[in-house]
Amino acid sequence: MQASRGYKNSLVTLRGRDRIGIINAITANADAIAERDPKEFAQLQKDIEVVSLDRLIESFRRHLRRNSVEGAWQRLLELNPFLLSMLFGQPVVIIRPSASVGGQTIAGNGTKIADFLAANSITHNAALVEIKRPNTPLLGSEYRGGVYPASRDLLGSVTQVLDQRLKLLTSIAQTRYTSKINDLDVSAVECVVVAGQTPVGEELVASFELFRSQLKDVRIVTFDELLEKLKILRELLTGERYVSNIEDDESDWWDVVGSDLEEDDSCG
Structure with a gap:
C-alpha cells in the first residue's frame, strides 16, 4: 500500500511553491543525502542532468527550425x-x-x-x-x-x-x-x-x-x-x-x- 502511494506521488506534477519547496529541500540537504544514500544521490544528479539536456536539445531543435x-x-x-x-x-x-x-x-x-x-x-x-x-x-x-x-x-x-x-x-x-x-x-x-x-x-x-x-x-x-x-x-x-x-x-x-x-x- 505504501509503495502504491509512492508510485502515485511520483506521477504528481509539482507547481509553483511546491516545486520550489522541493528544490530548496534537496539543495539544503544535499550533503546529507549524498552521505546517506550516495547511489540514489548520484542517480538524482544524473536524472536532473538528462532532463536539463533534453530541454536544451529540444530548444536547440526549435531554434534551428526557426533560423533564429x-x-x-x-x-x-x-x-x-x-x-x-x-x-x-x-x-x-x-x-x-x-x-x-x-x-x-x-x-x-x-x-x-x-x-x-x-x-x-x-x-x-x-x-x-x-x-x-x-x-x-x-x-x-x-x-x-x-x-x-x-x-x-x-x-x-x-x-x-x-x-x-x-x-x-x-x-x-x-x-x-x-x-x-x-x-x-x-x-x-x-x-x-x-x-x-x-x-x-x-x-x-x-x-x-x-x-x-x-x-x-x-x-x-x-x-x-x-x-x-x-x-x-x-x-x-x-x-x-x-x-x-x-x-x-x-x-x-x-x-x-x-x-x-x-x-x-x-x-x-
Whole structure:
C-alpha cells in the first residue's frame, strides 16, 4: 500500500511553491543525502542532468527550425557555456560575450566586436567565436565538374573572425590593462565560426570538407553538428540514443528568455 502511494506521488506534477519547496529541500540537504544514500544521490544528479539536456536539445531543435537570429544563439551559449568547450574540444570559459577586441581609430570608431571572447581555462589561451545563422549558405554555385566553392557568406565570416583576431593581437596590451585580465594569452588564438547546416549531397559535402579541412586558423562548425554533439553527450550519460518525448509547442524555457531576441540584430 505504501509503495502504491509512492508510485502515485511520483506521477504528481509539482507547481509553483511546491516545486520550489522541493528544490530548496534537496539543495539544503544535499550533503546529507549524498552521505546517506550516495547511489540514489548520484542517480538524482544524473536524472536532473538528462532532463536539463533534453530541454536544451529540444530548444536547440526549435531554434534551428526557426533560423533564429545570431543574438538568440549567443544567449543560448551564454546560458550553457559548456557548449563552447564542445566547440573547441577544450575546457573553455567565457571572458565576455559581445567583446570589443580592438580596432578603434583615432576618431574613436571602428571597434571590432566578437560574439564571444573566451579562453582555455587551463592554459588561458584566447579564443574567438563568430556566430551566424542556420540558413547561412556555406557553398556557392557549381564552379565546374562537381566542385563547389565556399559561399561569400562563409568566406566573409572566416575573414571577419581572422580580422577580430588581428585586432586582438595588436591591442592586447591595452585589453589586458583596461580589462584587468593579465593572464589572457594570445600565443595561438583559436577561432571558431558557427554557421549554416551540413550540405546535402556527396559532391557538396566533399567540397565543403575540402574547404574547411584546409583552414589553418579557423574551425567551422555547423549548427546540426553542434546539435549532434549534444545528442552524443546525452547518449554517453544514459547509454541510449536521444528520442524526443517533449511536445513540440512554442512555450519552452528558451522561448521565455529568448523571445525578445527574435528579430534581426546588427551584431553579425
